[in-house]
Amino acid sequence: MDMLKLEILTPNGVIYNGNALSVTLPGEEGEFGVLAEHSSLTTLLEAGVIDIEKEDKSVESVLINWGVVQVDEKKVIVLVEGAVAIRGESEGAVAKALNNAKELIDSIKDNNPAIASVTARLEAAAQNLL
Amino acid sequence: MASLKDIQRQIKSVSNTQKTTRAMKLVSTAKLRRAEELAKRSRLYAAKMNQVLAEIAGRIKCNKVGGIDNRCFIDIENPKTIDIVFVTADKGLCGGFNIQTIKAVKKLLTEYKAKNVKVRLRGIGKKGIEFFKYNEIELYDSVADLSSKPDKERADAFIESSIEDFKNEKTDALYVVYNGYKNMITQELHVNKLLPVDASQFDCSEAEKSMLEVESQDEEKMLDSLVNKYAQYAIYYALIDSVAAEHSARMQAMDAATNNAKEMVKSLKVQFNKARQAAITTELIEIISGVESMK
Numbered sequence: 078m079d080m081l082k083l084e085i086l087t088p089n090g091v092i093y094n095g096n097a098l099s100v101t102l103p104g105e106e107g108e109f110g111v112l113a114e115h116s117s118l119t120t121l122l123e124a125g126v127i128d129i130e131k132e133d134k135s136v137e138s139v140l141i142n143w144g145v146v147q148v149d150e151k152k153v154i155v156l157v158e159g160a161v162a163i164r165g166e167s168e169g170a171v172a173k174a175l176n177n178a179k180e181l182i183d184s185i186k187d188n189n190p191a192i193a194s195v196t197a198r199l200e201a202a203a204q205n206l207l
Numbered sequence: 208m209a210s211l212k213d214i215q216r217q218i219k220s221v222s223n224t225q226k227t228t229r230a231m232k233l234v235s236t237a238k239l240r241r242a243e244e245l246a247k248r249s250r251l252y253a254a255k256m257n258q259v260l261a262e263i264a265g266r267i268k269c270n271k272v273g274g275i276d277n278r279c280f281i282d283i284e285n286p287k288t289i290d291i292v293f294v295t296a297d298k299g300l301c302g303g304f305n306i307q308t309i310k311a312v313k314k315l316l317t318e319y320k321a322k323n324v325k326v327r328l329r330g331i332g333k334k335g336i337e338f339f340k341y342n343e344i345e346l347y348d349s350v351a352d353l354s355s356k357p358d359k360e361r362a363d364a365f366i367e368s369s370i371e372d373f374k375n376e377k378t379d380a381l382y383v384v385y386n387g388y389k390n391m392i393t394q395e396l397h398v399n400k401l402l403p404v405d406a407s408q409f410d411c412s413e414a415e416k417s418m419l420e421v422e423s424q425d426e427e428k429m430l431d432s433l434v435n436k437y438a439q440y441a442i443y444y445a446l447i448d449s450v451a452a453e454h455s456a457r458m459q460a461m462d463a464a465t466n467n468a469k470e471m472v473k474s475l476k477v478q479f480n481k482a483r484q485a486a487i488t489t490e491l492i493e494i495i496s497g498v499e500s501m502k
Contacts, residue, residue, distance in 0.1 A: 156256055
């Protein structure tokens with residue numbers, strides 16, 4: 078299966094830069110998945126979780142609060158304002174990332190119904206890691 | 208010739224100044240590291256953001272995405288009123304850092320005045336504000352204590368009215384002028400056109416290669432919020448880049464001042480030794496001639 082090049086950038090640096098099999102993004106009108114050779118599009122993302130399916134089929138989750146994505150045939154560039162990657166070597170590190178993620182969710186002001194499901198998704202993602 | 212006491216006093220004063228400038232240099236070096244790190248991390252994000260926006264503007268220009276009538280993306284040929292946001296430091300003692308920005312702003316002012324364009328200045332940073340106040344040039348809006356401590360929220364609030372004015376057709380362009388960080392010893396002056404988004408770099412043949420869809424039910428709304436974020440971030444980035452540049456400029460200026468002070472102490476010491484030798488010689492001559500006269 079073809080790979081796509083994925084870059085996730087925040088004002089504080091690069092969160093993810095590498096190949097991925099697929100990526101699922103929280104678009105304004107619902108989640109959408111992107112595979113390699115996807116046609117070009119630019120759209121906004123809202124608060125949610127980006128799921129990255131990596132080369133070894135493992136899934137990494139990144140929580141974002143706002144973003145814009147530019148997709149073309151070869152690469153996907155995601156620009157986000159605030160993001161927390163749910164990953165870590167140990168249980169403690171994952172728990173810390175989860176806490177950071179929760180803080181980020183709390184900082185999102187508008188009372189979006191999607192937020193509740195985001196929290197649930199987050200915990201599920203963390204469970205998978207442990 | 209100055210008396211020995213005078214020279215001694217001068218030496219002491221210069222070496223005190225040297226101590227201060229050296230301390231200031233060390234402080235700036237430490238601050239620079241932090242500011243540089245922040246600016247470096249954001250650089251990529253800022254560049255990609257510009258790229259995405261420029262691409263949208265370019266495609267609108269090349270008529271690849273039809274039906275979008277957002278003035279943020281369309282070049283306005285004869286602007287009537289423009290906004291210029293400039294960023295200077297809150298403090299001085301950093302060489303030509305502030306004056307470079309001020310000169311660039313003044314140049315823009317005269318340029319646009321000649322074209323009969325009304326310019327509204329929005330100043331960030333005490334030094335620039337003071338300068339224009341002193342020269343009795345009116346500032347439309349100003350904020351102090353922001354450039355030394357860049358804060359996203361305050362920057363957003365400051366620029367918001369400017370973006371709104373542009374969208375409501377009160378202004379026809381928004382420029383930002385700041386002195387940015389290039390490396391440890393050089394600063395680079397930036398005069399960026401923020402709005403409408405500059406698409407001049409965009410090559411229309413690029414647009415042929417892949418098609419782009421702006422996917423959204425109401426693309427106007429999407430472009431609107433994208434432009435807001437872009438302009439806000441651009442200002443914030445200008446602030447952090449400017450802070451890094453300010454510290455590097457101050458570091459240099461203070462280094463030069465320390466060296467100058469060192470030189471000065473050296474030449475004063477020579478002067479002091481000469482004066483002392485002269486005093487000794489005079490005294491000796493007096494003694495000898497006294498003895499001679501008693502013979």
